[in-house]
Amino acid sequence: TATLEVRNVSKTFESDNGDRIQALAPANLGVKQGEFLSIIGPSGCGKSTLFNIIGGMIPPDSGEVIVNGVSVSGPHKDIGMVFQEESTFPWRTVLDNVAFSLEVAGMEKKERLEKARHFVELVGLTGFEHHFPHQLSGGMRQRTAIARTLASEPRILLMDEPFGALDEQTRLLLGDKLLKICDALKQTTMLITHNITEAVQLSDRVAVMSYRPGTIMRTIDIELPRPRD
Ligand code: ADP
Ligand code: ADP
Secondary structure (H helix, E strand, O other), X not given: OOOEEEEEEEEEEEOOOOOEEEEEEEEEEEEOOOOEEEEEXXXXXXXXXHHHHHOOOOOOOEEEEEEOOEEEOOOOOOEXXXXXXXOOOOOOOHHHHHXXXXXXXXXXXXXXXXXXXXXXXXOXXXXXXXXXXXXXXXXXXXXXXXXXXXXXOOOEEEEEOOOOOOOHHHHHHHHHHHHHHHHHHOOEEEEEOOOHXXXXXXXXXXXXXXXXXXXXXXXXXXXXXXXXX
């Protein structure tokens, strides 16, 4: 398990016509060890920018991302990401998609397939192990991507609208399973969502990003009693 800290992180983009867009004003945020934090806020307030900076996908203009007290830049081995858009590997089956990170980590074949099967089951895709992404629905592809990230058991799990493509019933099922995994692994989790119900159902704490882009005037922390069984 690990702690995550965002210190004075800001980002400005340049639009096609040369205007400067402040996507993120200096933002500060801390996620405690094993905590499940959701970030909510309207479209365009900088959530994905924050997600991408924490995950090391884009560099911030200023500020630092700190993992376990150490300032990091670029992708970090302790951080696993689930993206908003589907991100399966089209040339790999469901099972091989999920086993991918375990393969990269050098896990032996029998062991990694066993583990991958477990996570395939967890997201409700048993029976589809040998399907390729193009043979699945959008929601099933997204569940494959979620399983792939979960299987690598990252100490910090970042998710950007991971359930957006799923129907309500699947959302609830997966959310429930996700909580159990996070609890079992004491995983530090940050979920970006604009579904406030989802945020309240899953989180220990909800941070609210403010309305206009680039104006995180304050982050409102709502401490929640989370239903852990
Ligand atoms: P959210 O995830 O909350 O919807 P984003 O972080 O995607 O917000 O975007 C914040 C602002 O930055 C928006 O105005 C968006 O249009 C702008 N933006 C994001 N990424 C880029 C980019 N690569 N180039 C230009 N503008 C961008
Ligand atoms: P689609 O893109 O076709 O909407 P979904 O990913 O939303 O696909 O899932 C379709 C159906 O699969 C859901 O309505 C649900 O009944 C079932 N399903 C999804 N996840 C699970 C799961 N973890 N366990 C069991 N069944 C599931």
